[in-house]
Amino acid sequence: MNMTIKNKILIWLGVSIIVIVIIVTTVIWVNGRTFRLVYETISQELEAEEIDFTKIKKKGDTIIIIYNQPIDFEMEDILSTWAYIMASAVKNIPDTINKIVVKCNFENGEKVEAEAEVEDIISFVKEEISTESFLEKINITPLTEGPKI
């Protein structure tokens, strides 16, 4: 059976596509597996403290952790929850991550983001910096209007 040049090109193209698909799938699977392990560990640690964790996302050098927050809280509650989530993330994430963002979805629909540098979180947990200076280093960004006053 004589193969035309066209057929040969098509076969090579097909083989190349299959190889590329296999490589990409493998890379995604390996990354996904690592990420799933991190996800599961963080999830377990947050659930142990009754934090309603919903999602974890990676964006560049930042990890975003989303959780649901009841609104009957005291200021200490919410700040300690953020600190705990941040510490849990730092403990489990790869070293390439430099920032942790905690996205706080309040049960009344309001949303706030709290962001901190990994170095600051480590210093706070190890008590190398004061609580006051850590609080000042947290960047809080409201994503909604807030309650009507």
Place this chain on the structure above:
Amino acid sequence: MSRLKLLIISIVILGGLIFPVLFVSAGTSITPEHSKVKQGESVDLIFNFSYSTAEKGRWMCVTGFTIYEGEKEINRYGDKRESCKKGSYLCMNKEDITFSLPTDNLKVGVHTFSVKIYVENRTPGMGQPYWVKQFGDECYFIDTASFSVEVLAAAKKPEKKTEEEEKSVLEPRLEKLPPKKDFKERISKTKNIERKLFWEKLKEIVLGEEAPKIGQEKTAYMFIQPYLTDFELFSLSGEMAKWDKYFKDLGYKVTWLEWNTESLKRAFTDPNIGAFDYYGHNGLDTEGSWLSKRIFKLFRRTPAIFGNDADNLRNLIFNYKCEEYEKTMSLEEARRKAQQDIECLGLDFANIHACYSANNDSLMEFFVKTSGTFRGHRGPYHGFWPLNTIKTKE
């Protein structure tokens, strides 16, 4: 055959005698003549000076040497006559001088150096522990020598990041996670937490120009409405932190109070009050039917603080001021003076973090002096966001 042997032996002996004369500087030898080192390491050289004495009791004293690469001076040793007095070994010609040449600034490759040696003539002093200079004041050049060094590329130092990475592979960034209650305990010890939380977006939004710093002691009274929910208080914390800093930066003494009779009395009878800041609900409601309430909300929306519009506030503060003035003057005079005061409190700043506070100028007219700054909110105010209106009283 025997002649040939003799010739060879003669050449060897003669060569051995002539060679040092031709290629080694007389009186000075440097060991090693050629060495190899890695960049950054230093080369240890031994300088041996073997000058003979000029006459009995008189010595050549090596005062120093200078090392050149081409015309450029690379390094020097001694060279000061004072050092001869203290370092007699330099004059004795008995000991070798060990010199360490750093290679930090040398490029990779072979470097040939020339050395110029300087001496003085000296003689031992009578009973003195050091050598006394005999002729002239100047050290003079007597001899040269040379040596070469091959500088090899240094092994690459591991970069800092790599070290950190290696460390982090071995040691996790956080070994263990403390329980949440530990964090809560630490945070609970922080006073006035809400005033420590700058909210990133709010930082940038300060309405109006920066006011000049005040020269005199003034107080900014910051009022928080009682019965705010924790969430409402939390939502206002960004603004609280911002204005706390703002007034402190302007030079005000900042006092935080809960809105009640005592605190109002304290603030508005203080002659140093310069600014007023309120965080809480408008609180003004009206009695009536469902329809009249709706109509009221739609059309009136009067600026108010915790249920007190400008007129009510005037009455409240009139009473406080009267009480205060009565301590030092007659009732009639106290009432007259209080009446004058409440026309306008004459503050530099008033910020009202409440719904509808800037819907009209009534609160501005009451609180701030001419050219004073009033900030409020037109329409419903939501705690996460800054005030949307700034006015300067004309």
